[in-house]
Amino acid sequence: MESADVREDVLRGQAQVWQLMFAFADSMALKSAVELRLADIMHCHGSPITLPQLASGINSSCPDVHIIPSLTRIMRMLVRKGVFAAHRSSDGSEETMYGLTQISKWLLRDSEMSLAPMILFQNSQLLQAPCHHLSQCVEEGGHAFKKAHGCEMWDFASQNSQFNNSFNKAMACTAKIVMSTLLSHYKDGFDGIRSLVDVGGGTGEELAEIVEFYPHIKGVNFDLPHVVATAPVYEGVSHVGGDMLNAVPNADAVFMKVIVLIQDLY
Numbered sequence: 001m002e003s004a005d006v007r008e009d010v011l012r013g014q015a016q017v018w019q020l021m022f023a024f025a026d027s028m029a030l031k032s033a034v035e036l037r038l039a040d041i042m043h044c045h046g047s048p049i050t051l052p053q054l055a056s057g058i059n060s061s062c063p064d065v066h067i068i069p070s071l072t073r074i075m076r077m078l079v080r081k082g083v084f085a086a087h088r089s090s091d092g093s094e095e096t097m098y099g100l101t102q103i104s105k106w107l108l109r110d111s112e113m114s115l116a117p118m119i120l121f122q123n124s125q126l127l128q129a130p131c132h133h134l135s136q137c138v139e140e141g142g143h144a145f146k147k148a149h150g151c152e153m154w155d156f157a158s159q160n161s162q163f164n165n166s167f168n169k170a171m172a173c174t175a176k177i178v179m180s181t182l183l184s185h186y187k188d189g190f191d192g193i194r195s196l197v198d199v200g201g202g203t204g205e206e207l208a209e210i211v212e213f214y215p216h217i218k219g220v221n222f223d224l225p226h227v228v229a230t231a232p233v234y235e236g237v238s239h240v241g242g243d244m245l246n247a248v249p250n251a252d253a254v255f256m257k258v259i260v261l262i263q264d265l266y
């Protein structure tokens with residue numbers, strides 16, 4: 001007969017399966033927080049906020065009374081994960097007040113340091129669809145993106161402007177975060193360089209950060225034509241479209257970030 005400890009372990013294993021089974025619900029709740037701009041509503045309010053106040057800040061044609069039940073459930077999940085803070089009001093009303101945490105500050109849409117575009121992209125239906133083909137990739141080989149969408153990701157992006165924009169914004173939002181750390185630690189690395197080409201540089205944000213820090217550098221942002229076609233103008237940076245598998249523009253040094261690995265993934 002099984003001991004009580006073994007039975008306890010078996011039941012714990014079962015509970016962990018349920019947690020894994022519903023792990024997607026966490027990322028979907030996070031995505032909905034960004035879509036509904038919950039962090040921005042709290043930020044604009046400037047102090048902890050009640051659920052009806054949060055509901056009234058949501059851009060919806062529905063009366064608040066219809067919004068509140070589903071918003072309550074989403075907030076419950078997000079508070080449990082530490083995305084938002086919740087505490088009882090001190091005015092004696094017993095109402096729950098919601099506020100930002102160090103996690104939700106990264107969800108602010110208009111902040112310079114925001115992961116909102118990355119959250120929206122990573123959890124979009126278009127990027128989630130390939131995940132349903134993982135076992136098929138093991139069984140047959142091949143790439144999940146192609147199985148889901150019928151072509152490689154870069155070709156898909158060149159034909160689908162919504163996906164292209166969402167991808168480029170997702171990449172760009174990490175540029176400020178990563179580059180500020182890189183530039184403060186890799187101090188002397190750029191000193192002797194007069195020109196720098198960022199291969200697979202997206203819409204040029206990371207190179208713009210480098211050139212702003214080292215204005216003596218002439219920056220060349222190199223990426224696929226459909227990507228540079230949407231790139232903003234940055235002082236000291238020129239955009240060149242092409243395929244790095246054929247040739248890359250000449251420069252004193254080449255910068256590459258998150259490029260080699262993804263060639264294999266997609």
Ligand SMILES: C[S@@+](CC[C@H](N)C(=O)[O-])C[C@H]1O[C@@H](n2cnc3c(N)ncnc32)[C@H](O)[C@@H]1O
Nearest residue numbers: 171200201202223224227242243244245257258
């Ligand atoms: C994961 S993103 C990284 C973007 C940026 N380096 C960063 O770290 O945020 C990969 C980039 O490589 C570009 N890319 C993919 N294949 C390419 C190719 N054959 N030639 C030039 N760029 C390419 C994509 O368009 C995309 O902008």
